[in-house]
Amino acid sequence: GYAYAVDGDVYYRARKFKHYGQLSGQSIDDLEVGASEHVSADEVNKKADPMDFALWKAAKPGEISWDSPWGAGRPGWHIECSVMSTKYLADTIDIHAGGQDLEFPHHENEIAQSEAATGKKFVNYWMHNGFVTIGKDNEKMSKSLHNFITVHDIIKHVDPQVLRFFMATTQYRRPIQYSEDNLVDAQNNLAHIQTAFNNLEYRKNDATDGDDATVTNQLATFRSSFIEAMDDDINVQNGIAVVYELVKFANRYTEKKTVAKDAIENIQKLLKELLLIFGVKLTTTGQIDDETIKQLIAKRDEARRQKNFALSDQIRDDLKDQGIIIEDTPQGTRYRKE
Known part of the structure; x- marks a missing residue:
């Protein structure tokens, strides 16, 4: 079989799974050797092969444990995920996501133990996301490093x-670099x-009735380009680039005499549709809070210091x-609401 017991522990024969x-x-x-999990010297001696990993661990004094055919113990950390997946989803699941640091050994072990148990493909598509990083050295944000900030x-x-x-x-595969500057850029x-x-909303006041065939055709191209980008491993960089091109198109259209x-409403509809895919809702009022205003002013002041007058x-x-x-x-930048 794929598993064997030693002194109350149960291990998986990694080499027996041909796709490992x-x-x-x-x-x-x-x-x-030992890369499949953190192991002690005693545990290495128990294994038939150093690459084997634990499915069940014998109980240690003071640890929580459950009864099993091999004695009191607890499940290994890999098998827990396979059990939850097959219990609450199915033997084969469509999409399995996780951090890039879990690809090996955790997800490799999940595949090996799940497919050995069911005889079926475990996952159709794997999605391994990059980390959120912070600081000038782009450290991984984590509780253990005490460098995290909560939502x-x-x-x-x-x-x-x-x-x-x-x-x-x-x-999703790329790291997200968290910084105040990047948040201001997003704002x-x-x-x-x-x-x-x-601006599109304002132009409705003097717009003529009817549609514009040129706009209709261009919007179809934008939608097609966006779908193509997102179908390419959820390439949001190219997807948002399409949104920015749509914004340029919208601005040019509103400047027309x-x-x-109908054309205006269709442009608005597509903008809302694409932004909603990113979880963002555009509003007709476009209200902006004081904190956002202050951060944009700070960004503008920095642009002026760097003589980036276009951005300013x-x-x-x-x-x-x-x-x-x-x-x-002379005392600095001020703002007021009309």
Whole structure:
């Protein structure tokens, strides 16, 4: 069989599973001894092969334990996930996600033990996400390093929509670099999209009835390009690039002398549809809170110091479109609401 018992422990014969290492692209002969889990010297001596991993561990004094055919003990950390998957989902599940650090050994072991037990393919698609990093050295954010910040704390000063946009517009396999600057960039980008949406709303007042065939055709192209990007391993970078192109198209259209009401509504509809895929809702009012305004002003001040006047002007214009007037004074930048 695939498993064997030694002194109340139960181990899995990794070499017997012919596909072991396939997920992570590793050969079992090249794997480091003991890499499959943290093991003691005593445990290595118990194993028939150093690459074997524990399915069941004999109880130690003071540990929680359950009775089993091999005596009191507890499940290994790999088998727990296989049991939950097959109990609550199915023998074969469509999508299994997890951090990149779990690809080996955890997910390799899940596959080996699940397929040995059921005789069926365990997972159709694996999705291994990158880490959230923080600090100038881009350390992995984790509780053990005490370098984490909670969502609850972030949304005390950042609009939850902005946080969602920031997180969702990074491809899942890539690391997400958390920083105040990156959050401000996300605020600015989202404000730019909202401004375009608002400008479309304003033009409804003087729009003519009917549609515009050119707009209809272009929107179909945008939608097709977005779907193609997202079908490519959820390539949100290319997907959001399509959204930005759509925003440029919307801005050019609102600058035309004559616009069609149906065309405007169709552009708005597509913008809302695509942003909703990222979990972000565009609003007709485009209201903006004071904290967001202050952070955008800080971003504008930094752009001016770096002589990036294009970005500075863009932020000023975006805020103006949302009813926020920027005033540069000897005492610093001030703002007021129209």
